[in-house]
Amino acid sequence: MAGGWSGLAAHGWVEPVLLWLVFMIVALTTLALLAPSEAEHIARKRLRDLRLRGVPPDQAEQEELARPFSQRVLRPAWERMVEAAERWTPQGVAARWERLLAAAGRPLGLGTLAFLKAAGAAAGLVPGWVAGGWLAAGMSGAGAAGAAFQPVVAALGAATGWILPDAALKARATRRKRQLARALPDVMDLLSVAVEAGLGLDGAVQKVTEKFPAPVSTEFRQYLKELRLGVSREEALRSLADRAELPELRSFAAAVIQADRLGVSLARVLRVQAEQLRFQRKQRAEEQAMKTPIKMLLPLVLFIFPTLFIVLLGPALIQILSAFAR
Template sequence: MGFSDLANSQMVIAVLTMVAVAGTVFTLVMPVFERDGLKSRMKTVALEREKIRARERARLATEKGDTRVSLRNQPKKQVKNLVDKLNLRTALADENTQDKLRMAGYRGTGPLYTFLFARIVMPLILFVIALFYVFAFLPATLPSFTKVCAALFVGGIGVFAPNVYIQNRITKRQQSIRRAWPDALDLMLICVESGMSIEAAFRKVADEIGIQSIPLAEELTLTNAELSFLQERRQAYLNFAKRTGVDGVKNVTMALIQAERYGTPIGHALRVMADDNREQRMQEAEKKAASLPPKLTVPMIVFFLPVLFFVIMGPAVMQIIATFR
């Protein structure tokens, strides 16, 4: 090995040593000069969260204000007179109808009169529209009796249209409440264990959960008001469960009623019910995940397998055609 090789080796060792020393100094010294970005990031996140919360609270307050205005409004005079004249409240409505309207978010007498009015007007409107369509656009060779029967069938759908609309509203409202209820229970548990009363906990949770579920925030606010004004607190809890129609809410309300009756700690009952609702939501997610492969079977058979069949068999078919040609 010559002098040049030795010099090159020493040069490489010197460069590597310098790089190692520089890396060590950089590792030891840079943390001293680095700024702690965690606090600034947390502050930014907190400010953004407050902005979102303020925006959602403003929207919630606006929607609540609109709801209160609609609840104070009485039904239109013409609608009320027609419903009372035909005695539709006795013929078409019962306590179950009023409960369904409450579960859909419609409270007061105004929505009830509107619902009953829609049940008698909707079939007539659909019948007239269908009758005009069948006589104006369908071939004249069809018998008039067939056209009238088709119009009557469309009009008959209008009898069930208001009920279908209310049921759809109930389903969407319950889905929103069911998704946000475990988080609301956790917040309620934190409030109760921090020393708040159940009324203050309901009010605080209603303010916070409005970002996630406006229907649940409305129900909690109404329940808080009933806890303050009703003579029996048990009735306020029962009304809360009845208005929502969600099994998780019913279980929690029964636990709260028993805790107040027997003097057991409310925090313990809320903790148990919160864990139970968390497990139920996880089980529902697992159930949906398990049902996904069967649901994908039909689309795969209809859309993927024919394409795969043509891709695999296409060249062979083309060769056979070319051979016989």
């Protein structure tokens, strides 16, 4: 054990490792102190609700204790930390993160990015500090420059941990938008057929949630949920378009709202939307096909052409060199 600590001390790793251990101990202790009070508050609320439903107190307490530990203690503590992070986040930044989370479909039920980004920065700081100390030990002859290298690498590690959640969510949002855009023409076809068969718009949307996988079913299910909560159809459609951030869905929402206001046949509007979306999908496919030769140019120049030159000119070059060698 002493040899291990001496090795860490030789590389300057003792301080960051100890700081990391102290940070984890303080964080876990704080969590242990805060979580019971929050869990107790949630438990009292659930017990009160159960009593209002006529459930005996003993049975209500048994039902509460039967819930998993993660739901009774860990989840309330996590929600409390997330709420604290939300309070410290500026409104403009919080609104931008909210739009990004909505476009990505709220993976893992995330309500805010503040706590996740802070945790990522803390997780990247210590490995960066340790890696910087290891690199600085290898640059022992560099003097002050080598000593300054460690905090720079630590800052880079923290910045990487801070940026990674954004990058992952943006990639997920882009993939989700692509899936929605690809499925929308078929969605409009089903909506128009269902409306022409006599269903209302909401009934047709219910059919869409049954026939299509996520993310299409997720977005339209949220639309139906908002309607059940008392939101007007116009507001629910605008919310659907704002969440997805797709021009095609914005056009669909605007067309349905306009048809609802003017009393135009909804089936005809949906049929026109389906034809327009199919035409746009065909245009996107043609555009991607036209980009294919340009995308193939770099692999051809870097990998295919050099191999062909070696196969075709290699034997001739060998004969020429052997002739000059004589």
